[in-house]
Amino acid sequence: MKLQQLKYIVEVVNHNLNVSATAESLYTSQPGISKQVRMLEDELGIQIFERSGKHLTQVTQAGDEIVRIATEILSRVDSIKSVAGEHTHPEMGSLHIATTHTQARYALPHSIKQFTSQYPKVSLHMHQGTPSQMSDAISKGDANLAIATESMHLYEDAVMLPCYHWNRSIVVPKGHPLTRKETVSIADLAAYPLVTYVFGFVGRSELDNAFHREGLTPKVVFTATDADVIKTYVRMGIGVGVIASMAVDKTLDDDLVAIDARHIFGASTTSIGFRRGTFMRSYMYDFMELFAPHLTRPVVEQAISLKSNSEINEMFKDIVLPTR
Numbered sequence: 001m002k003l004q005q006l007k008y009i010v011e012v013v014n015h016n017l018n019v020s021a022t023a024e025s026l027y028t029s030q031p032g033i034s035k036q037v038r039m040l041e042d043e044l045g046i047q048i049f050e051r052s053g054k055h056l057t058q059v060t061q062a063g064d065e066i067v068r069i070a071t072e073i074l075s076r077v078d079s080i081k082s083v084a085g086e087h088t089h090p091e092m093g094s095l096h097i098a099t100t101h102t103q104a105r106y107a108l109p110h111s112i113k114q115f116t117s118q119y120p121k122v123s124l125h126m127h128q129g130t131p132s133q134m135s136d137a138i139s140k141g142d143a144n145l146a147i148a149t150e151s152m153h154l155y156e157d158a159v160m161l162p163c164y165h166w167n168r169s170i171v172v173p174k175g176h177p178l179t180r181k182e183t184v185s186i187a188d189l190a191a192y193p194l195v196t197y198v199f200g201f202v203g204r205s206e207l208d209n210a211f212h213r214e215g216l217t218p219k220v221v222f223t224a225t226d227a228d229v230i231k232t233y234v235r236m237g238i239g240v241g242v243i244a245s246m247a248v249d250k251t252l253d254d255d256l257v258a259i260d261a262r263h264i265f266g267a268s269t270t271s272i273g274f275r276r277g278t279f280m281r282s283y284m285y286d287f288m289e290l291f292a293p294h295l296t297r298p299v300v301e302q303a304i305s306l307k308s309n310s311e312i313n314e315m316f317k318d319i320v321l322p323t324r
Contacts, residue, residue, distance in 0.1 A: 003077065005040040006070040008033050009048055013067050014140060017049065017056040072277070075141055079279035086281055093281055094123040098134040098143035101226045103270065106246045107324065108147070111291040118290075119283050130225075138275045144284060147291075149270045150205060152309070160273035160309050161300065162316050163292035165323045167262040168207070169248050171234050171241035178240065179257045186214050186264050193221040193239035195230050207242055210265045231256065246324045267323065276304075294319060 008022070012033070015022040023030040034054075041048055048063035049056040059067060085093050095115075099108070104126055116124060127134075127143050131151035137143035138158055152160065170189065172178050181188060196207060196218075211218045221239050224230050227247035234241040234256065241256075242265075248258040272288055272295070274280070285297040303312045 001040065001043060002036075003074070005036045006073055008036050009040065009063075009067055010070050010074060012037065012049070012056065013059060017058070019056065071140075075275070075277060078141055079277070082279040082281055086279075089121075090282055091119060092121040093283065094125065095145070095284065095287060096125045096127060096137075096143040097145050097147065098127040098129060098137040099147040100134075100149075101128055101228075102244050102247055103147045104128055105227070106244070107270070108291070111287070114290050115283075115287050118286065122283050138273070141275070144278070145272055145274050145287070147270060147272050149268050152271070155271075155273055156309065158273040158275055158309075159304055159312065160271040161288070161292070161295055161303055161312065162319075162321055163270050163272050163295070164321050165267040165269050167245050167260070167267050167323065168242055168265045169245040170259040170261050171231060171243060171248065171253070171256045172259070173235060173237070174255065174257055176240075176257065178259060183263070184259055184261070186210060186216060189240065189242075189264065190214075190216045190218065193219045194242055195222045195224075195233045195239040196220060196242040197227075197230070198223045198225050206265050206268055269321070280304075294321070 008026075011022045011026060012019060015025065019030050019033055023033050026033070037048065044066070046062045047060050048066055050058050050060055082093075097108075108126075112124065115122075127137055129137065131148060131154055134143070134146045134148055135151070135154035135158070138146045138155075146155070146158070147163075148155065148160075149166075170178065170184060178184050178188060178192070190211065199205070199208070207218065219239075222230075222233050224233075227243045230241050230243055231247075231253060233239070242261065245258070245260070245262075248256075272291060274284070280300075285300060288295045288300060289297070303315060306312050306315065
């Protein structure tokens, strides 16, 4: 049994059993991967994959367990490399962050500027995606940290630490009827077509829940993952925008009016997290503290010692998080 064989079976699963795509991603040949997978199956005396002709069709029951263990083994190998790097070159390495456009564009720039100044020899990479893509990224080791708000059930195998609360704003062109109201209600909002986030992004579920609580249905006519795109379509008159308040730029968006909507929608909480069992480099701890100052290394290490995210949430219940 070789580490290379374990890597092959894990990557084949990650590429939806497409051996050709796996070979391309690993810069090797399709026959080479197929041969090594067969050799591993012969050594173990069981099938990891079911086949139809030359094509893999599904992972066997035994294969599911083998792939899970192989993933853990490869993670441990990465941890060994990280331990070595921490002792030989603590100021060097790479940091991969999975997040959404809103976090990358509006919440992270200041922290990243400070981090790159503090660690100029650390290569920093941003991966933008959906909540499921972000959770996959840290579970597969493609990202070290994930910064997420929605679909927290996807991160059950991760350590998720609350960072800050944030609210929403209604954005409309100047002169819009909603700008003349002293207080905008959810019923007022329900009268207009809405332009907002795709479901599953940056607190979209709270928007839907707020309408549902009042027995109303939002007229969502356009959705996007990018707040800047949403604002563009608000300017075009497609509808009323509902976005994260942090995504309103007073200078660049001076042609729009932002109406505070915290009285309509409940606050959302953004968390930062990583896969359980990950060896945390010193610069990873430092990045988290730059992003959320209450996440000092002792606090993070205490959270790591807990068994579940529900216990972590209990740990943070008396900590007053900042609001952005």
